[in-house]
Amino acid sequence: MKRFAFSLRLKLLIFSAFLLAIPYLSYQYVWQLESYLRVGQEQTLVGTARAVATALHERPALFDKQSAFLADIRPGTDLYAHKIQYPIKLDGDLSDWQDYQANMLAYGATNLVEQSAVYQTNSLSFKHMLGQYDTFLYAMFDVTDDSVVMRPQSSLRVDRNDYLQLAMLNASGRFERYIISPYASGWVNAYKLDVDTETINPIALETRIQGQWENTETGYQLELRFPTSMLSSKIAFALGDVDDPNTRQVKYVMGTANPTQSDSLGTVLVPSPEIERIVKGLKYSGARVWVVDKHMRVLARSGDIQDAQGIGLNANNVGQSDIGGSASDSAQIWDYLEQRILLPLYYKILTKPPTDFIDDLADAFALEGRDIAEALDGTPSTLWRLSSDDKAVILSAAHPIYIDEQVMGAVVVEQTTHGIRSLRNQALEKQFHFILAVIVIATLGLFLFASRISNRIRKLRDETEAAIDINGKIVGTMKPTNTRDEIGDLSRSFNQVLSKLSQYNQYLENMASRLSHELRTPVAVVNSSLDNLSLSDSQEDKDEYIGRAKQGIKRLSSILNSMSEATRLEQAISHNEAEEFDLVKLLTGCVKGYAMTYPEGNIQLNVQLDEALLKGSPEMFAQMLDKVVTNAVEFMNSGTPINIRLFKKASKFALSVTNSGPLLPENMNKQLLNSMISVRKSTTAEQAHLGLGLYVANMIAQYHGGHLTIENLPDHSGVIVLFELD
Known part of the structure; x- marks a missing residue:
């Protein structure tokens, strides 16, 4: 099953999701x-x-005047004059009160003031409400009465029929009573009653109390109006109910309070104009x-x-x-984008304040x-x-x-x-506009950035694949980039690696011919000696041929030893314990030995330091010096000296070996430190040269914390090998 590959662009796009x-x-x-x-x-x-x-x-x-000093209020008795928005039309039709139905109070058995018979619900009950508009109080009564008995036209009494009695304390605090006792449905006014509460005797018509009485199928409806200046804060309403038109006996009196007793009146709270x-x-x-x-x-x-x-x-x-200018095309486009796309999207999360509730x-x-x-x-x-x-x-x-x-x-x-x-919504709208722009620009920028990076990486991959064929052979080169970033460093590193691999491939390709060249002579010597040995009868000749064969075998052994020297050296370095030694004493001893080993050479030592301490292996360092000096002796011009110089360079010391002689070929100074690289024109039959000397010397230099460089002298008189600490 093929695994899904996350490209660099996809990863950066996923990472950009964190911008949310x-x-x-x-x-x-x-x-x-x-x-x-x-x-x-x-x-x-x-x-x-x-x-x-x-x-x-x-x-x-x-x-x-607002009865706020009362210790307690009695529901249904202590009344509230509700603020109404418009004056009530006094026509007996209660449709003007429909908006205030929730404020109407229902009165029944618990509101009986007097009764001469057992109470029956359908006999008498009513709904009542007080309203205040400007300087008037309005009162409505929706009465359920199974038998409405009106006042006879010829009757002087006002209490032998259905009636409404109203009692109050006037503005000066005096107790007053009024009664509405109509002959028929229609416009009504009140009669002022005698102060004697034992009787109901009308004494005068009160035109300030006006209203309309209308009989209905279930009873009657009554609307009243009187000025607020008529009373202080005490009032009571009571309905008298007569059911028998013959006896005209009052059956029930039901109301907000007893209208015959001033101390039992309820209060009325009128919203204070002050x-x-x-x-x-x-x-x-x-x-x-x-x-x-x-x-x-x-x-x-x-x-x-x-x-x-x-x-x-x-x-x-x-x-x-916030963008102005309706005539601007860009403003129109932005307005369309904001109103049709952005704001509907925002308000999936935000909530608008309701226009009405x-x-x-x-x-x-x-x-x-x-x-x-x-x-x-x-x-x-x-x-x-x-x-x-x-x-x-x-x-x-x-x-x-x-x-x-x-x-x-x-x-x-x-x-x-x-x-x-x-x-809040305004702030969030502006914030979301800005954030959306940042996210879009950042995401686009990350996408373009990722695309450029991935293109550069793909280009680097293609160049690398093109430089090496299917068999691993280097068939091309890579052009290093000058970009100063990690991919540029990787490109330059790939170029260096490819260059080294190319050199190594060349070395491998040339190694067969080089080994063939080095091995052909000793093999031919051994082969010819064995052939001659088989054909010779003389013991003296046999001894000579055996000696030549041994020399050839010795040379073959020397070649194999040289090839394995680097491997043995690496093993020795890995197991060696570093110690501190004085390079001045080491150089002095080595130069004395070289005087006996190379009597034909003039090896001179120039030490400019009293002491040069180095941590490592003195034996290996001497081996490195042997390789360099041997190389210098082989290439020096006859009669010229080899100069070994120890001096201070910057804050560290350096060691140089100089000889006069043939110069290094062009562009070979760095390659000579690689394995099996040699610039000798010929090889003697006694000594094999595989180009491993300077390679081994550089390996020892690196172990001691430094490196070797080999260059032609500035005056082109010879070559210098320099050891420097890193």
Whole structure:
């Protein structure tokens, strides 16, 4: 099975995938920044709530008429006048109240004030709501009554039929009662009753209380309107039910409270216009502000949560390109690319703030929440919550309102996180634009870079394969590159290796002829001696032929010894333990020996150092010197000296051997240090020269931490061999 090969380009492309970590990190950074912005928004909202509460501290008149001083409230008895958005048309049709159905209260058996018969649900029940618009209070009653009995046209009494009784404390605190007792469906006004609560005697028509009574199949519907200036904060409504048109006996009286007793009246909370005037200007603050009493009932509010985004942004700039000029083709192309491709892609991850969401508190008359409860306990608090449709995140901050060091209410300020989310999206859009450009450019650059590298490597591979044939023979050369990088170094190294292999191949190719040349003479000597020995009868001749054969065999042995010398030397180096010796003493002893070995040579020693310590093997170093000196003796001109000089070069010492004589052939100075390279024109029958002397000498020099060089003298009078430490 063929394994899949990962090319260099593919590997770099895979590696460039790590660039995708950049948008992830940016995304996390912006999310972290959003959390800091939320903390800042939270602190700002608490500051706004504190500022509004400061304007309301120690102002009891703002709360006195709003029943905020009550210890407790009675549901269904203590009423709330809901803020309505438009005036109610008094036509007996309750369609105007449809938007406020959730605020209607249902009354039944638990709300009976009087009864003369066992209560039956279908006999009497009703829904009721109070609303406030401008300076008027509106009241609606949706009554279920199995038998509606109207007031007779000729009757002066107002309590022998179905009726509505209304009781209140007026603006000066005086107890007053009113009754609505119509003859038929239609427009109605109220009658003011006598202060004697034991009777129901009308004394005057009250035209300020207006309304419409309309009978229905299930009972009747009643709408009323009267000015808020008629009452202070106490009120009660009660419906009288008469079912028998003959006896006209009141069967039930059901209402919000007993209208005949002033101390049993319920309270009515009308949103405070004074507090609303104080907080009215805050509708421009980008927040919704509530003021609640200590029973969490709304006293005033300002602003709309749909517009309370916290951070104001220009909606025209959100998600739009920063590139201007609609007439520019490039701008149009960028705008198309951004709006049709990039932003839809981004918003697979990002979330846009909703343009609309469900506001459960749009018509709320009472609030609840941990933040408000803590504020009413005297501790400013904040609360994060989701809208009921989970589209919006709403932050609320509550701060207590103090009167005489007592908490009488709280200011609640609300904002959504739409502004922060829009700001986050803007930041991420710009970040993603920049990061996408960086990733595209970096990936393209890496791809081009990888392509160039792979092309250079393939070219190097092709050149290498072309330089060597299928049999391993070097048939070409490589052109080294001048590029100063690793591939350039590899190319130059390949060129050097190929050059050395070429030389080695040439050496191998020439070795057969060289060995044949060196072995032919001793073999011929041995062969001719054996032939003559077999034909000769003279003992003297036989001894001569045997002597010649021994000389030939000796020469063959010398050739084999020379060939194995390098191998033996390598083994000796690997097992040798280095020691420190003085090169000055070694040279002095060697030169004395050379004087006896080469009496015809004039070997001179010039030492410019008192001591030259070297770590290695003195025997091997002497062997190296023997090879070099022997070579110099063989090539020197007769009567000329051989100079051995030890001197200091830079911070180290060097050793040179100089002789006058024939110069080195051109370009052979480096090759002479290789194995089996020789420039001798002829070889004597007694001594074989395989070109191993300088090769062995250089091997010993390298063992001692140096190297040999062989050059022609500058004046072309001879040759110098130089040993230098690396």
